[in-house]
Amino acid sequence: MAFCLSDGLMQVDYDDEEEFVYSEEEEEESRDSAQPPHGATIVQAQKQADSAVYEDGDDYFIDEEEEGEEDEQPTSAIQLEKKPWEVDFKAHDLEALQGRQEEMVSDLEPLLAVSRSSTDLLLRSYQWKTESLVEDYLADPDKVLSKTGVHAHPPVPSIETGDEEFTCEICYCSGADEQYMGLVCGHRFCTSCYETYITIKITEGDSWLIPCPAPKCKTLLGEEPTRLVLSGNKEMLAKYESNLARSFVKSAITLAWCPAPSCEYAIECLVPRSGMDTTIPIVNCKCGKSFCFGCKVDNHIPAPCSLVKRWQKKCEDDSETSHWIKANTKDCPKCNTVIEKNRGCNHMTCRECNHHFCWVCMGPWSEHGQAYYTCNRYNKASESINTSVSDARAQLERYMHYFTRYNNHEQSAKFAQNLLEATEANMEQLQRDMSLSWIDVVFLKNAVDVLTDCRAALKWTYVLGYYMVADNQKALFENNQSDLEMATEQLNELVEDPSDLSRIEEIKRKVLDMSHYVKSRLDILVTDTYQGLQENRWRFED
Incomplete structure (x- = not known):
């Protein structure tokens, strides 16, 4: 199995496609272990995307951690099984991203016949687009090295002393006692100035390609001299590692950082850009954040990214x-x-x-x-x-109809946090007063989770409705919307005011039944909307 990151597609190249064709014995063994074959999920995703047109520069890579092992993703109350609209994705931490970069460097180093550090710098200069780098390098290696400021086999960096003729070109300190470091370009600077210079670059976020401090010198500092200079500054080294990972994620179209504050996970999703109009790539980070991989906005199912952007602009402008x-x-x-x-x-x-x-x-x-x-x-x-005034009034009234309902569900979703706190208090009371276990009362929390998901979805249905052309298809959509809205309100009343908690079994039955019904209505609405996008059934106003 070999990995290749190209301008078009980051993919897994299999030596034998029959790797995923199983005999009955192997199939039975696979069922017993309850683990999918290595890479099967990704291969399926790639097969589904084969007919799509990938744009230039769309880079994909697949993680090859323990075979058959899946990430433990937080599961929403409405996502207990794979739904038609759900996409395959994977969360990567900093260590996994570093490992991926090292693998790519190792794979390319023999082909380019340059040092490991030089291979790393060339890949970063080409934003990890392997195919473009190989094509240019094989055509004219000297031109590529000159353009990028990379030397094929630079000497191992070292900090030296004892040169009485040394003079730092920045602070002009000199003498045999001064510590300094020189690059292959011949420029030498004291370690103090080097550390200050590199620290500034890292703080500014430019640490993946740091040039020599000498004016007009294009020679790049690789990881080895950078780590050598910062060996006594662990905090700055950690930030340097983070910047390298961020540049790697930024260069790959299938990777995106989780937008949650302080989250260090990157999400990989294989939905191509060309599929964003018919697919809503909602992903869930390990930190619990749910967001759209396409536009990096919070979960906006069932509205596609294009309508979300139009709606947000409409709400923000005058x-x-x-x-x-x-x-x-x-x-x-x-x-x-x-x-x-x-x-x-x-x-x-x-x-x-x-x-x-x-x-x-x-x-x-x-x-x-x-x-x-x-x-x-x-x-x-x-x-x-x-007539002009009437038209403007009609447009305003139409907008306010949809915005008011959109905003109402948005506010209700925010109130869900207070409802969750009150529900957890009721759960604790039930456990104390009636000697119940957490499993006996957790249905209340699950119901609040269902409400939160429904409120979020209903909010965005009004964006869909605003841009939909009025026809029979829109009427069917609004029927599904109305059914979900009514069921959501009924469940909300049950959870907010569960009446006499001593009748726990009766309350539990009602809440579970209504939660199941609400989830089914949500599935119906979202599935039909997704299929409508796939079939080009919906017509939207320009």
């Missing part, structure tokens, strides 16, 4: 403010000052120019005789103004 102003105000016909009507009378007086006009037809009030509160005069100019 377009809806403009709609409100247009729907609730008019310009003075004389001086164009914006005026808001805050009373029932149609007789308006502009405070800027003192012009009197009719709010309904926008004509001069002097032409209205004694009809102070009505206007039955037709005016073509006022018709266009009122």
